[in-house]
Amino acid sequence: MKNARQLLAGKEIHAILSVTPQSTVYQALQVLAEKNIGALLVMEGDQLVGIFSERDYARKVVLMGKTSAGTPVSEIMTRKLICVPPSATVDECLGLMTEKRIRHLPVLDGEKVIGILSIGDLVREKIADQQFTIDQLEHYIHQTPAVQKVG
Numbered sequence: 001m002k003n004a005r006q007l008l009a010g011k012e013i014h015a016i017l018s019v020t021p022q023s024t025v026y027q028a029l030q031v032l033a034e035k036n037i038g039a040l041l042v043m044e045g046d047q048l049v050g051i052f053s054e055r056d057y058a059r060k061v062v063l064m065g066k067t068s069a070g071t072p073v074s075e076i077m078t079r080k081l082i083c084v085p086p087s088a089t090v091d092e093c094l095g096l097m098t099e100k101r102i103r104h105l106p107v108l109d110g111e112k113v114i115g116i117l118s119i120g121d122l123v124r125e126k127i128a129d130q131q132f133t134i135d136q137l138e139h140y141i142h143q144t145p146a147v148q149k150v151g
Contacts, residue, residue: 004093004107005086007125008115016113018043019052021074025061028052028073039104041116042077048106048113050077055103083108084117090129094122 008014018041019028028040032054042050052073060076061068083106084093093105103119 001089001091001129002125003086003090004084004088004105004117005114007090007117007121008086008107011115011121013037014115016041016043016115019073020044021049021072021077023073025052025057025066025068025071025073025076029057029068038118039116041106041113042073043113046112048081048083048108050074050079051081051104051106051116052077053104081106085109086114090122090125093117094119094126097122 013035017031017035017037019031021042021044031040032038039051039053041048042052050073056076056078057068060066061071066076082096082100082102084096086107086109088096088107097103097105097119105117106113107115107117
């Protein structure tokens with residue numbers, strides 16, 4: 001089973017996409033739309049200070065009557081971050097995301113951000129792993145000679 005570092009290496013987008021806390025929600029939404037992603041890391045220099053997601057926008061801007069052009073990301077970002085080390089397995093990441101009801105998981109090597117995993121990344125990997133197991137079992141079954149009853 002792969003770990004977080006291996007999953008990040010296989011992702012199409014290798015750059016760490018982020019905004020600053022001072023960016024407007026509108027600017028962050030533009031990046032989300034342009035890159036077709038659901039969340040951005042909020043970085044102050046090299047320091048991870050939060051995460052901004054479509055869920056944050058829907059619940060903390062639209063429903064609170066704020067405007068995306070006049071609201072800084074720092075006002076609505078999620079500050080209480082749940083992160084994993086690069087060694088975390090797919091199952092560990094999925095378990096954590098399910099337990100904490102989150103869809104995006106920053107990966108930190110010590111204090112350094114090395115990427116972010118989405119629930120989609122993890123589910124795709126889990127399905128691929130299960131398909132590999134199924135293929136191996138089918139191959140084994142078709143290669144095993146039929147047992148003949150004697151007597």
